[in-house]
Amino acid sequence: MSNSLSDKVITNPPEQLRCEIAVVGSGPGGAITACLLAEAGRNVLLIEEGPFLSLESCIPFSKDEMVQKYRNGGLTVAMGSPKVQYVEGRCVGGGSEINSGLYYRTPAEILEKWRREFQLEALDEADLLPHFEVCEQDVTVCYLPGKPPDASLKLHEGAIALGWKSFEVPRWFQYEEQVDQMTVPKGTRQSMTKTFIPRALKAGCQILANTRVQVIRFQGNKWLLKSDHAPLASHVQIEADYLFICGGAVQTPALLRRSGITNNIGNSLQMHPTIKVTAHFPENVSSTDMGVPVHQVKEFAPRFSFGCSISSPAYLALAMNDHPTDRHEVDQNWQKMAIYYAMMTPSGRGTIRCVPKFRDPLVRYGLTDGDLKTLLEGLQKLSMLLFEAGATTLYPSITEGPKLTKQTKINNLPDTLPRKLTNLMTIHLFSSCPMGENQKICAVDSFGKVHGLKNLYVADASLLCTAPGVNPQGSIMAIARRNALHFLGKL
Ligand SMILES: Cc1cc2nc3c(=O)[nH]c(=O)nc-3n(C[C@H](O)[C@H](O)[C@H](O)COP(=O)(O)OP(=O)(O)OC[C@H]3O[C@@H](n4cnc5c(N)ncnc54)[C@H](O)[C@@H]3O)c2cc1C
Incomplete structure (x- = not known):
């Protein structure tokens, strides 16, 4: 400056x-x-x-970034059943x-x-x-001037194979001039x-x-x-x-x-509750410099949409906390793994209230039974898509929940999402x-x-x-x- x-x-x-x-x-x-x-x-x-801090004060999507720039290191929760972890910049x-x-x-x-x-x-x-x-x-909203990350392409290919609407979403980025069409372009948010x-x-x-x-x-x-x-x-x-x-x-x-x-004021909080699935593929789909996945599947929007999340080893390790017996897969195979999400538009709403002597407000959010049904349908469809894209094993964000394989397909999913064990998060808060x-x-x-x-x-x-x-x-x-x-x- x-x-x-x-x-x-x-x-x-x-x-x-x-x-x-x-x-x-x-x-x-x-x-x-x-x-x-x-x-x-x-x-x-x-x-x-x-x-x-400058944008360059830490590596994007790193633990340092969470410590420096997230409110409470990203550990903020909307109370409810299920509770929803939410994230804000600070x-x-x-x-x-x-x-x-x-x-x-x-x-x-x-x-x-x-x-x-x-x-x-x-x-x-x-x-x-x-x-x-x-x-x-x-x-500078623009499209990626080169190859998207492999994990993002997997989502797109699975959707196209099923005849579902999927596209690249533009971003506010400035990209370095692209010389090699086979590598993911580098850019600055x-x-x-x-x-x-x-x-x-x-x-x-x-x-x-x-x-x-x-x-x-x-x-x-x-x-x-x-x-x-x-x-x-x-x-x-x-x-x-x-x-x-x-x-x-x-x-x-x-x-x-x-x-x-x-x-x-604070009576009508809304969000996009999101359920995640970690997918294991036979080939490499993630790398340390893969950048941000850019595709979203909008076939079922506005009820729910699918996308691919940041899938660094740290994020994968966090996601696999729900499946402790297979957590070692991240050490051995993280390059073959990626995190996907189904994000919904709910009818539930939340409140924000101040609690005397507490610095942070109490945030409450309630998902209706109908919202949970929609989320389950989103999870089922996303899992179908990921199998279509070649995934061999899927781990939904349900504590010690079912693991889905090519043999079981989505049959192992419960009929209703368990309110106490389903782990939801959101990065989108409004209203x-x-x-x-x-x-x-x-x-x-x-x-x-x-x-x-x-x-x-x-x-x-x-x-x-x-x-x-x-x-x-x-x-x-x-x-x-x-x-x-x-x-x-x-x-
Ligand atoms: C990890 C993550 C990924 C996301 N990805 C996308 C994306 O790809 N596309 C997209 O459209 N959106 C995305 N979002 C959402 C988007 O970033 C937010 O919707 C947007 O930043 C909200 O803008 P805002 O101005 O409302 O508030 P914020 O960006 O939350 O900014 C509010 C600021 O106010 C400060 N503040 C609060 N209270 C006080 C106070 N009492 N005194 C002084 N300062 C205060 C806070 O510290 C904060 O810096 C993402 C969000 C996160 C967290």
Whole structure:
């Protein structure tokens, strides 16, 4: 970072800070909001709980990355039966620093559902199109300019053999020029620290990292933010005319509720619960430099979709914890193994509540019987696909659950997924402060302003009215851009 930009990074904050616009949280929602407001000449302070690290501070998808950039090292759980492990970024750039970069626009039928049920105004496909187009250029959304990873191709081949819809998903990546079509191209994820954060700094935005906003209060026509700066173990009070909360779908409602703002806040958390299957193939499908798998199977979308996960030895070892008697396979054969997932759009929902004296909120999430049936169907179909692709053994993420082989096929799967033993996870969380004019269910208006409160906005995944059924960051970026321009009177 050049000297002039690093001047904008506050490392030794005074006890009192003042700005026109404070933005809390620097993930895709917060980074884009702060950047556009600063570029419009406004005085902006971006506050982030996690550290300000470069994208290169650790190897992507490594244990170091979990320690440096994940909230609680990735050990966060939504309580319920089954419980769902969820993962959030906690660093400048938020989830964009640790994610796979798989890009989608919000499906038109989802926007229509939001318009109908949430009375969301001015957000149909045509309204969002210009924002998608600009964001896609800003973060360089593109296809892989060469060979996809073998494990990703296996998923695609299995789907095509069954006549199911499967395709490569574009990503926000910049690739090195490809010379050899037989190797997987190397590239750099265009996270927020590579795109909107440097732009924001250049436009004069200040950044205060390692600082958690504990509570907010409206007093004397200003917002006051009581914050803790971790490195100096000091308290910082920030005063702002306008306040944007962008802490992500769990932390945004947690902060608002801690501050006594509770109307339709944290009552409607949604996610894409995901069940995993580790597949063993006769030939090598994984390697240390395989990159991110890029194919998804959308034959059964929006009910469920399939994809391939990062399958490094560390991730495989974690996945095989459910099958302790075969865990040694990872030591001996990890290159022949890969992790796949079925990700669903559920009808269940969750809540976020603050617990006195606890730092983290209590997150609860309930899957309905119908959701569990859908997940089981997803698991069955994914297993069929993987056998079609040549897998010899499959290990579903069910504790000491059945192992499926070419002989048993899917017959060993239970009739119902056991609630206590099925291990679900998610990396997609949203809808905890839904937007729209339907004040019975919406926390904020159609442009992110909190109903009934002055100069307070939400601009992150919390706004999405329901689960979009596709990877969400594309939606979050476009909506943050639209809402920032609306705030500036530039729509
Ligand atoms: C491993 C992983 C892989 C993913 N892969 C994809 C993908 O391929 N495609 C896709 O579209 N999506 C993907 N996602 C999801 C995507 O990253 C998130 O939807 C997106 O980052 C959410 O953006 P956000 O702005 O709502 O919040 P976040 O990115 O969660 O950022 C919120 C930030 O606010 C900070 N914060 C929270 N509370 C406070 C506070 N009180 N004070 C100060 N700061 C605070 C947090 O530390 C965090 O940095 C993935 C997510 C993960 C974790």
